[in-house]
Every structure is written in structure tokens, then in C-alpha cells.
Amino acid sequence: MGIDAGFDMVPHLSKGAVDQKNWQSFIKVIKERYKNDNLVEVKPNYLMFTVGERPLLPFEGHKFLRFSSKISGSHGKAVEQYIDEVALVARLSFGSRVRRWNEYGDSQAFYSWPEVSDSIESYEQPDEPETPSTIAQFVSGNDPIRELELPLFEIQTIPGKGKGLVARFNIAKGTRILYENPLFTTPNLSPISQMESNIATKLKALSKTQQRQFLSLHNNFPGKYPFSGIVKTNALPCGPSSVIGGIYPTICFINHSCLSNAHNSWNSDIKCETIHAIRYINAGEEITISYDKGGPSDPRRMHLKDAFGFDCNCGVCSLSLPELQTSDARRLRIQHLDDAIGDSDRVMNRPDESLTDCHSLLQLLEEEYRSDADASIARLYYDAFQISITHGDQARASVFAGRAYKSRVICEGEDSPETRKVKNLMDNPAGHRNFGASMRWKTTKGLVPKGLDAGGFERWLWRQGR
Numbered sequence: 032m033g034i035d036a037g038f039d040m041v042p043h044l045s046k047g048a049v050d051q052k053n054w055q056s057f058i059k060v061i062k063e064r065y066k067n068d069n070l071v072e073v074k075p076n077y078l079m080f081t082v083g084e085r086p087l088l089p090f091e092g093h094k095f096l097r098f099s100s101k102i103s104g105s106h107g108k109a110v111e112q113y114i115d116e117v118a119l120v121a122r123l124s125f126g127s128r129v130r131r132w133n134e135y136g137d138s139q140a141f142y143s144w145p146e147v148s149d150s151i152e153s154y155e156q157p158d159e160p161e162t163p164s165t166i167a168q169f170v171s172g173n174d175p176i177r178e179l180e181l182p183l184f185e186i187q188t189i190p191g192k193g194k195g196l197v198a199r200f201n202i203a204k205g206t207r208i209l210y211e212n213p214l215f216t217t218p219n220l221s222p223i224s225q226m227e228s229n230i231a232t233k234l235k236a237l238s239k240t241q242q243r244q245f246l247s248l249h250n251n252f253p254g255k256y257p258f259s260g261i262v263k264t265n266a267l268p269c270g271p272s273s274v275i276g277g278i279y280p281t282i283c284f285i286n287h288s289c290l291s292n293a294h295n296s297w298n299s300d301i302k303c304e305t306i307h308a309i310r311y312i313n314a315g316e317e318i319t320i321s322y323d324k325g326g327p328s329d330p331r332r333m334h335l336k337d338a339f340g341f342d343c344n345c346g347v348c349s350l351s352l353p354e355l356q357t358s359d360a361r362r363l364r365i366q367h368l369d370d371a372i373g374d375s376d377r378v379m380n381r382p383d384e385s386l387t388d389c390h391s392l393l394q395l396l397e398e399e400y401r402s403d404a405d406a407s408i409a410r411l412y413y414d415a416f417q418i419s420i421t422h423g424d425q426a427r428a429s430v431f432a433g434r435a436y437k438s439r440v441i442c443e444g445e446d447s448p449e450t451r452k453v454k455n456l457m458d459n460p461a462g463h464r465n466f467g468a469s470m471r472w473k474t475t476k477g478l479v480p481k482g483l484d485a486g487g488f489e490r491w492l493w494r495q496g497r
């Protein structure tokens with residue numbers, strides 16, 4: 032009697048340097064934890080737990096699929112305890128890749144027993160040492176530098192979503208997860224027959240592999256114009272307001288979330304779409320970007336259904352009703368403030384109101400998106416910069432440009448043209464074309480106050496209490 036319980040590593044670890052390093056430190060922590068009792072024996076190729084069904088932790092992490100035992104008999108309590116502890120330590124290194132399960136719980140084991148048994152047999156036979164160049168590559172392309180990089184993600188089938196990208200490692204905020212040249216770019220042409228033949232011409236110029244990559248993408252508009260359907264479903268605009276869209280062999284597999292953990296942007300200098308982590312991403316977590324422009328859940332979800340053909344069940348869309356109502360109210364207010372800040376007459380004639388709106392918008396964005404590095408925050412700081420510099424306030428303008436720069440670096444990297452633009456303005460705010468349209472708030476760059484506490488500095492920055 033008793034039940035089987037434990038955890039599986041999904042996806043299993045690679046032979047890559049990061050996975051191996053994380054596994055070695057995990058093994059070290061486990062050794063350390065149990066060094067003073069007889070629960071764990073150190074064997075040449077693995078650690079063995081000596082009670083229960085004697086589960087093993089191999090020294091070669093890529094072979095590991097499962098740690099489990101039957102919880103029964105006089106040792107039941109001890110077995111249960113070490114499974115909990117080992118799983119907890121594993122979670123710290125491998126995040127949601129560690130999948131807990133037990134025989135009677137709602138969480139199922141991932142691997143079959145024959146797979147697990149094969150993996151355990153392989154523990155005894157250490158692998159021949161391998162060179163990094165034999166590591167499987169997931170990113171296609173002919174850039175020799177990229178061929179040597181270890182991809183941070185894996186393309187996997189995601190239940191209910193088709194394919195998607197899953198983090199293979201814990202990924203820090205601001206990391207460039209990948210960048211990719213488009214297979215081709217195309218404008219959104221009308222009539223659609225024209226667009227179809229335009230795409231057909233571009234497809235002919237591609238290699239067979241690239242054609243297959245294109246045809247494997249999802250089409251939300253099947254029918255008479257299949258190529259256009261694939262483009263309409265998958266193209267990412269080459270720039271925020273560009274009518275040109277790009278199609279990417281890997282990036283087009285990245286799924287949507289209304290609270291995404293990554294940001295996509297077109298870098299016109301390197302002619303690539305880049306994907307950056309805008310939050311900390313755990314190994315095993317799906318990498319997501321945002322396909323829409325926000326707004327409350329009803330129109331947002333309707334748009335996602337019409338344009339891309341899916342019902343969004345992301346963390347935001349599946350909030351409880353009262354929480355969703357709070358989120359909707361915030362997103363509606365965000366839209367209104369965004370529109371109000373864009374009113375150039377108001378920026379000219381009532382700049383204090385515009386700046387106050389920027390501050391309110393910042394607070395709402397931080398609450399709703401729980402991040403200080405969303406692209407909308409970079410945009411907001413740039414708006415605040417423009418308001419200040421239009422009225423000759425170089426001191427505040429340089430601070431706002433500095434904050435816009437910080438957010439841009441995280442979302443797009445140092446080499447993005449937009450990042451470089453705000454960096455230049457941080458150093459030389461008066462270089463902006465609107466500088467001196469009015470001198471109502473005139474300051475020089477040197478007038479940024481020193482010695483204020485954080486609250487005092489924010490009050491100065493946003494011109495509060497004047």
C-alpha cells in the first residue's frame with residue numbers, strides 16, 4: 032500500500048553550460064543538506080536515498096527525468112519529507128520545470144515508467160565528453176555567431192495553444208532572448224488577390240526549408256487566400272506604426288499574454304525583430320509577448336479572437352470577476368490618459384495638467400503591469416520629457432529621458448535606435464526639436480536638485496505642491 036509521489040523535470044535538462052551548472056549547484060546543496068545523516072549515500076555516478084524506493088539523483092543532470100518513491104511503511108514520513116525538501120531545492124534552481132505529482136493528486140506524472148527506467152539505467156554509464164558545437168541548435172539562420180549560442184528557449188507544443196516558446200533556463204529581466212531576420216516583409220496590400228500574388232513571389236525566392244517554416248505557421252483566415260491568411264495571422268509590424276509586417280520562423284511561434292513576460296520590437300539597424308525579457312522568467316515558463324494594445328477585457332478578447340482565432344485564457348483574462356473589473360477599470364483609465372497626454376494643444380497651454388496625467392498614468396501602469404520596464408512606461412517617460420523640454424525645463428527633461436532610456440534598454444537593448452535616441456536626449460535635452468517652444472519652466476541641466484530623499488525628488492520631478 033501507499034502512494035507514489037515525486038517530481039518530473041519538464042522539459043528535461045540539456046547538456047548546455049547553464050543547465051549543467053545549475054544541476055551541479057543543486058547536487059551540491061542536496062549533498063550539504065544530508066551530509067550528517069545516513070539518508071543519502073554518495074555513489075560514483077549519483078546520490079542515492081537509502082529509505083523508501085531508493086530514488087537517485089544522477090551527477091549528469093541531462094539524464095534526469097524523475098525523483099520519486101512510494102510513501103508507505105514505517106519510513107513513510109521520512110520519505111515524504113525528503114521528497115518535499117528535494118523538490119523545493121530543485122524548484123529554486125529550475126522553477127516550474129519541476130513538476131510535482133502524486134498518484135492520487137490532480138497533478139499527473141509527465142514521463143512514462145519505461146522512459147524513466149531507461150533514464151535511470153543510463154546513470155551508470157557516464158557520457159563521453161562533448162564539445163559545445165554538438166549541442167542541438169534551435170535557432171535557424173546563417174549568422175555564425177548565433178550558431179554558437181545556446182538558445183535560451185525550446186519550441187514546444189503548449190496544451191490548447193499549438194506551438195510556443197518555453198524558457199530552458201531562468202532568464203533575467205532585460206535579457207535578449209532571441210533576435211531574428213524576417214523570412215520576408217510585406218505591406219498589407221489591397222485587394223487581397225494582389226497581396227496573395229505578392230507573397231507568392233516572395234515565397235518562390237525562399238529556400239525549401241524556409242517555405243516549410245512559413246507554411247507551418249497558423250492561419251486564422253483559411254480559404255481562397257492562404258498565404259495572405261498566414262501573413263495576417265502572424266506578421267509583426269516593422270516598427271510601432273509601420274504598415275510593413277515581417278514573418279519570422281521562430282518568433283511567430285511566441286504566444287500572446289495580456290500580461291506578457293517579453294517584449295518584441297523591430298530594430299531597423301540590424302534589420303531584426305528582437306525579443307527581450309521584461310520580467311524575470313523561470314525555467315519552464317512559457318515566453319509570451321503582447322499581440323494587442325491593451326484596453327478592457329471584453330473588446331480586448333474579442334479582438335484577439337477575431338484577429339488571431341483564440342480565446343485568451345492568460346493570467347489577466349482568468350482573474351476572478353471582481354479582480355477583472357479592477358483591471359478593466361485601470362486599463363480603461365490608462366487608455367483615456369494616453370489619449371489626453373497626446374493632446375498637443377494641452378501640452379502647450381496647460382502643461383501642468385499633462386504632466387500630472389503622466390504621473391497618474393505611471394502609477395496605473397505599475398499597478399496593472401507590475402513592472403517598471405514595460406514599453407508603455409518607456410513611452411510615458413518620453414512624453415514627460417517632451418512636455419518638460421517644450422517649456423524649456425532641461426533639468427526635468429534630462430531625468431525623464433534617463434528613465435525612458437533605462438526602460439528602453441530592458442525592452443530593446445542598447446543597440447536599438449530608440450534607446451540611442453533617448454540616451455542622446457538624456458545627455459543633451461536641448462537637442463530636441465521642441466526645445467524652447469516656450470520658456471515657461473526654464474531650467475538648465477545643472478538644476479537637478481541634490482540631497483532630496485526619494486519622495487522629495489519625485490515631488491520635485493512631477494512639479495507637485497507648486
Ligand SMILES: [Zn+2]
Binds near residue numbers: 288289290343345348
Ligand atoms: Zn488575456
